[in-house]
Amino acid sequence: MIGHKLSSVDRLFSGPPEGRSPPSIGGVFPSTSESAPRAVATAAVDDEDELEEVEVVPVRPSLSIAIAGFAALLGIGLVFGAQTAGPGSARIPYAIVIFGVQLLFVLAWTMAVRLPALPAVAGVCVAAALLADLAAVLPQRATVLPLFYVAVGGFAVGVLSQLIRGVDRARAKDSLGSTLLIVLGVVSFASLIVLGREPLGTQTIFVCLTATGVSLIVARLTDAVLAWPRLAPQVPRGAAGVVFGAMAGTLTAAVIGSYVVGFTPTSAAIAGLVAASLGALADLAVGYSEAGRQMAGEPPTMWIARHMQGPLGGFALAAPAAYAMCVLFLT
Numbered sequence: 001m002i003g004h005k006l007s008s009v010d011r012l013f014s015g016p017p018e019g020r021s022p023p024s025i026g027g028v029f030p031s032t033s034e035s036a037p038r039a040v041a042t043a044a045v046d047d048e049d050e051l052e053e054v055e056v057v058p059v060r061p062s063l064s065i066a067i068a069g070f071a072a073l074l075g076i077g078l079v080f081g082a083q084t085a086g087p088g089s090a091r092i093p094y095a096i097v098i099f100g101v102q103l104l105f106v107l108a109w110t111m112a113v114r115l116p117a118l119p120a121v122a123g124v125c126v127a128a129a130l131l132a133d134l135a136a137v138l139p140q141r142a143t144v145l146p147l148f149y150v151a152v153g154g155f156a157v158g159v160l161s162q163l164i165r166g167v168d169r170a171r172a173k174d175s176l177g178s179t180l181l182i183v184l185g186v187v188s189f190a191s192l193i194v195l196g197r198e199p200l201g202t203q204t205i206f207v208c209l210t211a212t213g214v215s216l217i218v219a220r221l222t223d224a225v226l227a228w229p230r231l232a233p234q235v236p237r238g239a240a241g242v243v244f245g246a247m248a249g250t251l252t253a254a255v256i257g258s259y260v261v262g263f264t265p266t267s268a269a270i271a272g273l274v275a276a277s278l279g280a281l282a283d284l285a286v287g288y289s290e291a292g293r294q295m296a297g298e299p300p301t302m303w304i305a306r307h308m309q310g311p312l313g314g315f316a317l318a319a320p321a322a323y324a325m326c327v328l329f330l331t
Contacts (some may be wrong), residue, residue: 081094109309147187208325210272215280286292
């Protein structure tokens with residue numbers, strides 16, 4: 001019995017049979033020195049693929065200058081149109097100017113965003129613009145409450161128009177935010193007509209919209225010269241332009257405030273800072289949204305419409321901000 005057990009132990013600790021090599025640990029578990037180069041090479045290839053996927057959009061100076069010129073023309077029309085407005089039927093010429101800007105807004109934003117049921121939504125926005133202008137001109141007492149009702153009704157009708165056809169219905173849920181943004185932007189321009197009927201309204205339009213226009217112009221011209229530091233590879237804008245534009249708009253408003261009745265340099269600088277900053281940020285947000293649509297693979301839209309979006313969006317946001325500053329801060 002003892003001999004049998006000893007022979008079993010000898011066979012257990014004895015080497016492998018002849019002609020068969022013992023298994024190596026490396027055959028089962030690869031060594032770190034062998035697997036590390038492969039892992040590093042794989043990671044390097046993945047990094048190269050990621051770098052190749054990020055496309056840096058070049059900054060076109062001529063395009064930035066053209067957008068700055070459009071912002072200048074838009075600001076001149078809105079500011080000087082307000083100076084010609086008067087009581088009663090004398091508000092109609094400025095309302096016509098506002099309606100023309102609203103038509104440009106509808107054209108640019110609907111063509112760039114590409115909403116479902118595009119013709120129907122564009123028609124609803126044009127009707128909302130006309131109703132908003134009438135609601136700003138006709139009432140005896142100046143108030144923005146009718147504009148709110150027009151915006152709610154326009155949004156509701158715009159959404160319903162996207163639910164008629166099945167093809168449009170599938171995309172209607174995803175376009176709710178864009179529809180609301182376009183309707184609010186169209187109606188917001190009519191707040192300038194209401195603002196012109198306030199005691200300090202015309203002066204506020206002069207200060208705030210001039211600051212907004214200067215902000216947009218300086219930001220775009222700075223991008224044409226020095227678009228640095230780049231905010232995103234896909235957005236051809238620089239942080240320096242946004243900051244310099246807001247500063248230049250604030251300074252311009254302060255200078256105007258020292259000459260305009262009802263304002264001081266301090267109050268004008270505060271109002272100009274709000275309007276200029278909001279206008280510059282809205283212009284910048286348009287660039288990000290356009291980059292997002294391109295990265296999502298959506299086909300590019302009308303060239304001129306895409307580049308009109310920024311200045312139009314900046315003034316659309318500055319208009320209700322100017323009204324709020326006049327009613328809540330200046331009076």
